[in-house]
Structure formats: C-alpha cells, structure tokens
Amino acid sequence: xxxxxxxxxxxxxxxxxxxxxxxxxxxxxxxxxxxxxxxxxxxxxxxxxxxxxxxxxxxxxxxxxxxxxxxxxxxxxxxxxxxxxxxxxxxxxxxxxxxxxxxxxxxxxxxxxxxxxxxxxxxxxxxxxxx
Amino acid sequence: xxxxxxxxxxxxxxxxxxxxxxxxxxxxxxxxxxxxxxxxxxxxxxxxxxxxxxxxxxxxxxxxxxxxxxxxxxxxxxxxxxxxxxxxxxxxxxxxxxxxxxxxxxxxxxxxxxxxxxxxxxxxxxxxxxxxxxxxxxxxxxxxxxxxxxxxxxxxxxxxxxxx
Numbered sequence: 426x427x428x429x430x431x432x433x434x435x436x437x438x439x440x441x442x443x444x445x446x447x448x449x450x451x452x453x454x455x456x457x458x459x460x461x462x463x464x465x466x467x468x469x470x471x472x473x474x475x476x477x478x479x480x481x482x483x484x485x486x487x488x489x490x491x492x493x494x495x496x497x498x499x500x501x502x503x504x505x506x507x508x509x510x511x512x513x514x515x516x517x518x519x520x521x522x523x524x525x526x527x528x529x530x531x532x533x534x535x536x537x538x539x540x541x542x543x544x545x546x547x548x549x550x551x552x553x554x555x556x
Numbered sequence: 557x558x559x560x561x562x563x564x565x566x567x568x569x570x571x572x573x574x575x576x577x578x579x580x581x582x583x584x585x586x587x588x589x590x591x592x593x594x595x596x597x598x599x600x601x602x603x604x605x606x607x608x609x610x611x612x613x614x615x616x617x618x619x620x621x622x623x624x625x626x627x628x629x630x631x632x633x634x635x636x637x638x639x640x641x642x643x644x645x646x647x648x649x650x651x652x653x654x655x656x657x658x659x660x661x662x663x664x665x666x667x668x669x670x671x672x673x674x675x676x677x678x679x680x681x682x683x684x685x686x687x688x689x690x691x692x693x694x695x696x697x698x699x700x701x702x703x704x705x706x707x708x709x710x711x712x713x714x715x716x717x718x719x720x
Contacts, residue, residue, distance in 0.1 A: 443630070444630075467681075468628075470627070470656050470681065470683060471628055471630065471659070474651065474659045474681070475659075477652060486655070486656070
C-alpha cells in the first residue's frame with residue numbers, strides 16, 4: 426500500500442534531523458533547508474544517501490538539489506532587479522516540479538526563491554519517487 | 557611520524573566491507589597526551605582509524621581514481637576506553653556509494669572476535685571532491701591515496717610467512 430504523506434513526512438523529518446542535527450520542532454513544512462535548517466552544500470549528499478536508504482529509492486544527480494541555481498539567479502534572463510522574470514519562473518518550475526511555487530508567484534523575489542527548497546518540497550519529491 | 561592509524565587489513569570485500577586492525581602500544585606518544593599516568597587512545601584518532609579503513613574501501617571502489625575526503629562524521633558514539641596492549645578492529649560497511657561519494661557505517665571493537673567488546677560506533681560520509689567542488693582547483697595527482705595507504709592493500713594480499 427502506498428505511504429501517506431504523513432508517513433513520508435515523518436521519515437523525511439527524521440532524515441533531516443539526523444543529517445542536519447536539528448530538532449524535530451524545527452523541521453516544519455515551510456522551513457527552508459538552507460536559511461532555516463542550516464543546510465550546507467555537503468549536507469545535500471548526506472540527505473540524498475539517507476533518503477535513498479530510508480525509502481529505497483534512487484535520486485539522480487541534480488534532481489532533488491538542482492545544480493547551478495546560484496548562477497541561474499545571476500542570469501538576466503531569469504532575474505531583473507532582484508525579481509524573478511516569467512522565464513525565471515518557468516525555469517524554476519522545470520527544475521523543481523515538486524516545489525510549491527505559490528508563495529514565489531505571490532512574491533517573486535530572489536530571497537523567496539531560496540525558500541523553494543523547503544521540507545514540504547522534499548516530502549513532495551519523495552512522494553513522486555514512490556510507487 | 558607516519559600519519560597512519562591502522563596496521564593491516566584483516567578482511568577486504570571491494571565496494572562492500574573491510575576490517576582493519578590497529579595494535580595500541582605504550583610506545584606511541586599520543587596515548588600519553590590526554591591523562592598523565594593513564595594512557596588511552598584518543599577518540600579523535602580512533603575516528604581517524606575508521607576514516608582510513610573506510611576511506612581506502614571507498615577509494616578502492618573506483619580504483620583510487622577519485623580524491624576521497626572525509627566530509628562528515630554522522631555519528632561517533634564511544635562505549636569504552638582503549639588502552640595500550642589492546643587491538644582495535646575497525647569494521648567498515650558501505651551503506652551508499654555513487655559518483656559523488658559514499659556513506660559508511662562503522663563499528664570498532666576491542667579484539668577480532670564477533671562478540672568482542674564494543675568500543676565505538678562511527679558513521680562517516682566521504683566526498684569525491686573533484687565531483688562535488690566544481691570550480692575549485694586541486695592538484696592533478698591523487699594526494700589522498702599516497703603510497704603508504706595503497707601499500708596497506710598490497711600487503712593485505714601478502715599475508716603469509718616470508719621465506720628468508
């Protein structure tokens with residue numbers, strides 16, 4: 426039987442607690458991995474390994490943690506005066522189809538874009554990989 | 557001094573597991589550094605011993621073509637002190653391995669028996685730095701796996717009486 430979102434969430438929460446050394450109450454659905462939970466670049470590989478083991482899935486390179494996002498945020502096709510352009514929005518949607526773009530569409534800033542990779546997005550990504 | 561904290565491999569299953577031994581000797585200066593008149597093996601160097609055991613296991617998996625560095629200590633839980641005269645057995649098991657790095661679960665025991673006293677549980681993560689630190693430049697040669705480490709694997713296969 427397929428896992429419920431709550432079941433996936435509980436396991437993701439444990440993975441993030443172990444990988445990032447944070448407390449359970451810090452791992453909220455809208456908590457941004459970098460800004461709120463202190464994720465560093467090397468933690469990405471750790472999280473990938475732990476998710477693969479916890480859920481028995483394979484996570485291809487760059488799928489959960491898209492590469493070159495900082496460079497994308499410097500690209501004038503995608504960002505003008507700190508605001509994400511429609512092309513930038515489309516690019517983010519393409520690279521992170523599992524992320525909830527609602528808050529970013531309401532506030533299309535680079536700062537808000539950094540929050541796309543949050544706990545809820547990881548849960549949605551894992552759900553998309555499960556049978 | 558040679559920065560090497562394991563003496564020999566006892567078992568080596570490529571891409572899967574390895575066991576290495578370290579004999580603790582009263583003649584080693586670092587055993588005397590923590591407490592006067594009470595020599596013990598520093599926990600930090602026990603972690604280093606596991607890192608060397610597991611690091612060689614991870615490096616061999618790609619024929620030592622990657623520069624493998626210790627990226628993260630996921631867990632280091634110590635259960636007892638280790639003293640001169642004891643033999644530490646570092647058991648490393650690969651949990652995950654891909655083009656970016658590896659995670660390894662480690663157990664250290666005092667002695668080689670399966671039920672030998674548990675010294676520590678040490679989980680480590682390794683990174684292939686050329687893959688993960690794109691844009692940074694590192695020396696072309698593999699500065700991680702020097703001759704003194706690769707020699708350990710060579711002597712592992714030569715563990716038989718030497719004819720004089």
